[in-house]
Amino acid sequence: MKEFTFRILAGANIATIIVMLLIGFSDRINPTAHPLIANLGLLFPAFLVANLAFLAFWLMFRVKWALIPVAGLLIGFQPIRIYTPFNRNAATPEGSIKVMSYNVFYFSTWDDTAQPSEILSYIKRQNPDILCMQEFGSTGRKREIADSTLSAFYPHHDSADSPERGDEICIYSRFPIVGKEKIAYKSKGNNSAAFRVVTAKGDTTIVVVNHFETTGLSLDDRSKFHAMIKGDIRNREAEQESRRLWHKLGEASAIRAPQADAVAEYVERHKGQSIILVGDFNDSPISYVRRRLASVLNDCYVASANGPGISYHYNAFYVRIDNIMCSDHWTPYRCHVDNSIKASDHYPIICWLKRG
Incomplete structure (x- = not known):
């Protein structure tokens, strides 16, 4: 036996x-x-x-x-x-630039504008050279404070709205921004844009900021998923709910794929130029979206990070969906997801890049 x-x-x-x-x-x-x-x-x-x-x-x-x-x-x-890559943590060489990508969730956890924003305070401490944000489009007093705070540290910034103004992506930079180009693809609430940044004298880098199609799950859907993970929904109801959620996730994936294709084709058209690509992919590391973009650029997390790097952490969806990639002009160092700040549904992803 x-x-x-x-x-x-x-x-x-x-x-x-x-x-x-x-x-x-x-x-x-x-x-x-x-x-x-x-x-x-x-x-x-x-x-x-x-x-x-x-x-x-x-x-x-x-x-x-x-x-x-x-x-x-x-x-x-x-x-x-x-x-879940494993790499030697090499020292960051002199002359590297620090890049951060952060989905700030419209600053939605910042309830009292009379108090400092945890996210803005965190950004000031981290002091990245290039800061890219998704879901930046807060309004009113929040927007005024965010703009004035960041503009005091970054002399250059620009942004891009989605077709129906569902989301705003933005870039704040210590380096001059000399151009912007929207990358066209089908979406109502998400978008991608390429910003031309002069990272050194006579050297322009294309910084592509992305926020691909969301999962399509409502807050109620995510709550039900969390309940299933905890075992609060059982048997036939749980089976029906899981099938419904899986179909919704599949529908969103089918929309994201051509979005990733459009961005990858943009990168291919600019082959030979210095490129940094960042953003919220809304897809797992084992996905068509990540693989398609990693086929034209180097995945900085895989090349220089350690562990799974969970960047989304709400409602039992624990997965790395935020990314930084670069062309061969750059070498990545110490890429990591910083889970020390929980003021958004995402953690920021940070990487140092050294021009080759």
Whole structure:
């Protein structure tokens, strides 16, 4: 019976590895053709953890069979590294510039404008050279304070609205901004824009700021998802709700894919020029959107960060959806997601870049 049990567990381990690999390489599939497959990447960490649990089990009870999960880790090295990279933390070289991307959630947790904004205070402490924000479009007194505070530290700034003014992306820079170009794609509330920034004498860098299509889940949807994770919704109701939410996520993925294609094509048209790309992708690391853009630029997080880097942290959706990428003109250092500030539904992502 003991040997039979081990063989059953070995079969389960192999099955886990197969599913992990299928999910890990699902980012090759275009969501416009297969929207229900597009969000499988959200499940990747569950199968990775399961395989690691099998590894621990075999090391305790049957060392030779630990080769099974080890083989899975080796075969799945590429998606594992994308999801949770490990790198040496090299020192930041002199002359590097500090880039931050931050979805500030319309400063919605800043309730009393008589008190300092936690987000604005944080930005002043971090002091990035180039600051890019999504969901910046607050109004009234909040907007006045944000503009005046940031303008005191950044002599150059610009912004771009979505077609129906659903979202505003912006850039604040210590370097001159000498041009702006919207990147056209279909969306009502989201957008992308390219800003030309003079990062050095005679050297212009295109900074592409993105906020791709949102997940399509309402606050009520996210609350129900959180309730399912906690086990507060059970049986048939939970099954029906999960199917409904999965369909909504798939529909949003099918919209994001051509948006990412449009931005990637823009980058390809400007091949050979210095480019930094940042933003809220609203998609997991194992996704068509991230892979499409990483095919034309270097993913700074994968190249220089450590761990999964969870950047979205509301309603049980814990995933890295914020990104910084760059052309070969730059070398990334110490990219990381800073979870020390919880004033938005996102954490900021920060990276130092050194011009080659």
